[in-house]
Amino acid sequence: MPAGGSAPTASKEIDAVLSTENEKGHVRFIICGSVDDGKSTLLGRLLHDSRTVFEDQLSAAQAESPTYGTRGDAVDLALLVDGLQAEREQGITIDVAHRYFETDSRRFIAIDAPGHEQYTRNMVTGASTAELAIVLIDARKGLLTQTRRHSYIVSLMGIRQVVLAVNKMDLVGYDRSVFRSIVAAYKAFANELGIESVTAIPLSALTGVNVFESGEDTPWYLGPTLMEVLDTCKLPGNEVAGGFRLPVQWVNRPNSEFRGLSGTVVSGSVERGMTVAVSPSGSRSTVDRILGPSGDLDQAVEGQAITLVLADEIDISRGDMISDNGQPPALADQFAAHLIWLDTDAMLPERPYLARFASASAVAQITDLTHRIDMDTLGRLAAKTLQLNEVGYCKISLDRPVPFDAYAMNRRTGAFVLIDRFTNATVGAGVISFALRRATNIVWQKMKVDKAERARVNQQKPCVLWMTGLSGAGKSTIADRLEQKLQAMGKRTYLLDGDNVRHGLNRDLGFTDRDRVENIRRVAEVAKLMVDAGLIVVVSFISPFRSERSMARALLQEGEFVEIFVDTPLEICEARDPKGLYAKARSGELANFTGIDSPYEPPQSPELRIDTTELSADEAAVAVVRLLLSLE
Amino acid sequence: MLNHLDRLESESIHIMREVAAEFRNPVMLYSIGKDSSVMLHLAFKAFAPGSLPLPLLHVDTTWKFRDMIRFRDETAARHGINLIVHVNRDGLERGVGPVTHGSRVHTEVMKTEALKQALDMHGFDAVLGGARRDEEKSRAKERVFSFRSSTHRWDPKSQRPELWNLYNTRVSPGESVRVFPLSNWTELDVWQYIEREDIPVVPLYFAAVRPTVERGGLLVMVDDERLPLEPGETPREMLVRFRTLGCYPLTGAVPSSAATIPEVMAELRQSRASEREGRVIDHDQLGSMEKKKQEGYF
Numbered sequence A: 001m002p003a004g005g006s007a008p009t010a011s012k013e014i015d016a017v018l019s020t021e022n023e024k025g026h027v028r029f030i031i032c033g034s035v036d037d038g039k040s041t042l043l044g045r046l047l048h049d050s051r052t053v054f055e056d057q058l059s060a061a062q063a064e065s066p067t068y069g070t071r072g073d074a075v076d077l078a079l080l081v082d083g084l085q086a087e088r089e090q091g092i093t094i095d096v097a098h099r100y101f102e103t104d105s106r107r108f109i110a111i112d113a114p115g116h117e118q119y120t121r122n123m124v125t126g127a128s129t130a131e132l133a134i135v136l137i138d139a140r141k142g143l144l145t146q147t148r149r150h151s152y153i154v155s156l157m158g159i160r161q162v163v164l165a166v167n168k169m170d171l172v173g174y175d176r177s178v179f180r181s182i183v184a185a186y187k188a189f190a191n192e193l194g195i196e197s198v199t200a201i202p203l204s205a206l207t208g209v210n211v212f213e214s215g216e217d218t219p220w221y222l223g224p225t226l227m228e229v230l231d232t233c234k235l236p237g238n239e240v241a242g243g244f245r246l247p248v249q250w251v252n253r254p255n256s257e258f259r260g261l262s263g264t265v266v267s268g269s270v271e272r273g274m275t276v277a278v279s280p281s282g283s284r285s286t287v288d289r290i291l292g293p294s295g296d297l298d299q300a301v302e303g304q305a306i307t308l309v310l311a312d313e314i315d316i317s318r319g320d321m322i323s324d325n326g327q328p329p330a331l332a333d334q335f336a337a338h339l340i341w342l343d344t345d346a347m348l349p350e351r352p353y354l355a356r357f358a359s360a361s362a363v364a365q366i367t368d369l370t371h372r373i374d375m376d377t378l379g380r381l382a383a384k385t386l387q388l389n390e391v392g393y394c395k396i397s398l399d400r401p402v403p404f405d406a407y408a409m410n411r412r413t414g415a416f417v418l419i420d421r422f423t424n425a426t427v428g429a430g431v432i433s434f435a436l437r438r439a440t441n442i443v444w445q446k447m448k449v450d451k452a453e454r455a456r457v458n459q460q461k462p463c464v465l466w467m468t469g470l471s472g473a474g475k476s477t478i479a480d481r482l483e484q485k486l487q488a489m490g491k492r493t494y495l496l497d498g499d500n501v502r503h504g505l506n507r508d509l510g511f512t513d514r515d516r517v518e519n520i521r522r523v524a525e526v527a528k529l530m531v532d533a534g535l536i537v538v539v540s541f542i543s544p545f546r547s548e549r550s551m552a553r554a555l556l557q558e559g560e561f562v563e564i565f566v567d568t569p570l571e572i573c574e575a576r577d578p579k580g581l582y583a584k585a586r587s588g589e590l591a592n593f594t595g596i597d598s599p600y601e602p603p604q605s606p607e608l609r610i611d612t613t614e615l616s617a618d619e620a621a622v623a624v625v626r627l628l629l630s631l632e
Numbered sequence B: 001m002l003n004h005l006d007r008l009e010s011e012s013i014h015i016m017r018e019v020a021a022e023f024r025n026p027v028m029l030y031s032i033g034k035d036s037s038v039m040l041h042l043a044f045k046a047f048a049p050g051s052l053p054l055p056l057l058h059v060d061t062t063w064k065f066r067d068m069i070r071f072r073d074e075t076a077a078r079h080g081i082n083l084i085v086h087v088n089r090d091g092l093e094r095g096v097g098p099v100t101h102g103s104r105v106h107t108e109v110m111k112t113e114a115l116k117q118a119l120d121m122h123g124f125d126a127v128l129g130g131a132r133r134d135e136e137k138s139r140a141k142e143r144v145f146s147f148r149s150s151t152h153r154w155d156p157k158s159q160r161p162e163l164w165n166l167y168n169t170r171v172s173p174g175e176s177v178r179v180f181p182l183s184n185w186t187e188l189d190v191w192q193y194i195e196r197e198d199i200p201v202v203p204l205y206f207a208a209v210r211p212t213v214e215r216g217g218l219l220v221m222v223d224d225e226r227l228p229l230e231p232g233e234t235p236r237e238m239l240v241r242f243r244t245l246g247c248y249p250l251t252g253a254v255p256s257s258a259a260t261i262p263e264v265m266a267e268l269r270q271s272r273a274s275e276r277e278g279r280v281i282d283h284d285q286l287g288s289m290e291k292k293k294q295e296g297y298f
Helices: A012-022 A039-049 A055-068 A085-090 A117-127 A145-156 A176-193 A226-232 A451-458 A475-488 A513-532 A546-555 A570-576 A581-586 A617-631 B004-022 B034-047 B066-079 B089-093 B098-122 B187-197 B261-270 B288-295
Strands: A025-033 A097-102 A106-112 A132-138 A161-167 A197-202 A245-247 A250-255 A258-264 A269-271 A275-279 A284-292 A295-297 A299-301 A305-310 A321-324 A330-341 A353-356 A361-373 A391-404 A415-419 A426-435 A463-468 A493-497 A536-540 A561-567 A608-611 B026-029 B056-059 B083-086 B126-128 B145-148 B176-179 B208-215 B218-221 B236-241
Touching (some): A025 A039, A025 A117, A025 A145, A039 A097, A039 A106, A145 A176, A145 A330, A161 A176, A161 A226, A258 B004, A305 B004, A330 A361, A463 A617, A475 A536, A475 A617, A493 A513, A513 A546, A546 A561, B004 B034, B004 B187, B026 B034, B056 B098, B083 B098, B098 B288, B187 B261
Parallel strands (some): A025 A132, A132 A161, A463 A561, A493 A536, B026 B056
Antiparallel strands (some): A097 A106, A245 A321, A250 A258, A258 A305, A269 A299, A275 A284, A330 A426, B145 B176, B208 B236
């Protein structure tokens, strides 16, 4: 054979085998349940019995079994799946594993989820793409908190097909009554969750009973084996009856002759000549060409990555959604959603996060946390924040309108993730219930006298001089000197001081992270109104978090926000301790004190940094005035 | 309705477009193997009718099979690809190689170190790789968009949650993301797709009579004169092929008569050994692949 050439084509017989191979359906399922219910063992069993495990992999598991296994010297099938060293050492599953096997009729992507509560976020990762869930229960233990928690997440993630696998039946003597009572208890819970179809199977992952083969041990069970269920469950693509949706991923513009809109069809189908609508612009056009992975198509369906060419030159970019003209998605900047929190830092209402939708991104704030959900009892609890792995129902407000659908209608366009703008961590994931249209009914009043006019009368460039720094750094003293100097220059000013504002506008707020965020949000909004009024506003607030300072900056126009870092080392602030607060914080009398038990995140690139170990308060004020004059 | 390969194909294309749209300076790691050939083929589809919006990077350990280098250069020339070839010059000057230094040191210096050098030198913020989850058990645990610190380290115990296909593409300067568009493909899928799409691959994947010697339980092909022979040892001419390709002294051949893609697939269906069994670097320490990956290996 020539170098670089391809191999000769197959004979007709092999061709026939290959074509049925290629027509096989493809199912993603997740195995979930509590710790030690046998999830990894079940997956190991599925891989082993489907002859997917190779001899060298089996002998590696065999060799590790006496050291890490839980079966004495016998081979521990879980070791085939627990791929991380830390998992094998501890005998637990930390993160999801994706494994692949096939039967004569289907291909499977099996997702093994960790059972521990602390790793729930990894289970959520696996559940988000699954079409079917196997919920495993240890027959000796029955329903556990984690069984209910995982089942709740399965329903939240919109998985409609659930298999209840009552495992370790060998350890209860294949007792029918044990099986029946677990099934009854689970079905009652599933019913509350709105999971309609549950197929229950008594099995043993260890012995393989009712996994591939129905054994003689459960003569009373006449239902299907686990593999029979997997081989006949509904395939993806069947249930999405929704309209055509193509979130635009990338604009393909290789030359002036071609302008294509690339993306994956997430629901419905599109044909040449069809009229489509574009959101958010609302413009319409017809489909001129559809380029599929292997060239031009007349029609593209759900799941296909395509490039569309439209008949008209309309402005479309990444983040837009192309849809059925008759069934466009919702377009709104506020919506209600269930949110699951995935980060060790708690969710803070009003903090700006980056939200990623099917293709659009926006800055999002949780404006209202309606309640938290107790996943064990399904009760609704009052809550001010969400901790790691907690789920809440909330209202979310965006900085721009974004196209989306309700998650119940469309799993692709109804989902979003939240990303922390500073750590870049994926901190939350949400499923949208419905759009809120409150904001659209309040129309901005256009006034004749505007900011520019007020600034002209005041003969100054209005702005915010935002001083941040530790308690005792010298902010208030410098701010006071600064305002005196500005007044002497004939400037119209106002000073917003942290302690003073907390006596009035913000007296309902404490010092938790959540309240600190709200404290800064209110002050930033007040400062913005004052800038609008044409004033130079001096803000003197500890304002410890980068995220909120950047929110304040974003509220104002370019050049209106001047960040001044009053930089005094903690030891010096503590030595000064003008109000005796550090002493109280050290003795534990005062909680959540910045620098002691609450973090201070120094600015990374402030417009001005004042080193108070070098400059006096008066010199510092002069430095700010100089900066202000240079900006005017 | 789409079949299995169509779904995998579209998923991979989606992932590649996401990279092109979101990153400042992406690159595709090209290792010349069958997975790289499939990845390159998918990339052409993802960006057609335009050309590739990113360069290819080959980290050359200088110990690859000669057939691989020939194939690489032909492929690059045929498609007019912007191909960056990087060699760890420092390692080369110190004479680091698999025969003298063993697999662990060679891989560390000539592959992992070399890769990091190339990534730092060009400031790439996203690196597409052809690794698949079915290859190895620590790879089965990895995300599609897998975050790397500014020192290229992977922290398997705290990976970013990755829901739906909403990938988190945010990195700070110096950090990067390794992206695996073939995450959900199996070895058999790759061969079926190569067959269906008629994708050229290195001839070493097909059986031919090749000069081999046995080294530590591996059938090693004598690809050039750098492989030292025992006194009196002569290479045996054997009918063999390779399931994966790496540095030739570290890659075991398998006795095989499978000379066509259908025969290769038929052989895979019968096989009781995993694809990477013939790779020395996977077995030179406990949790080998995971440790190498943490340090920055692909």
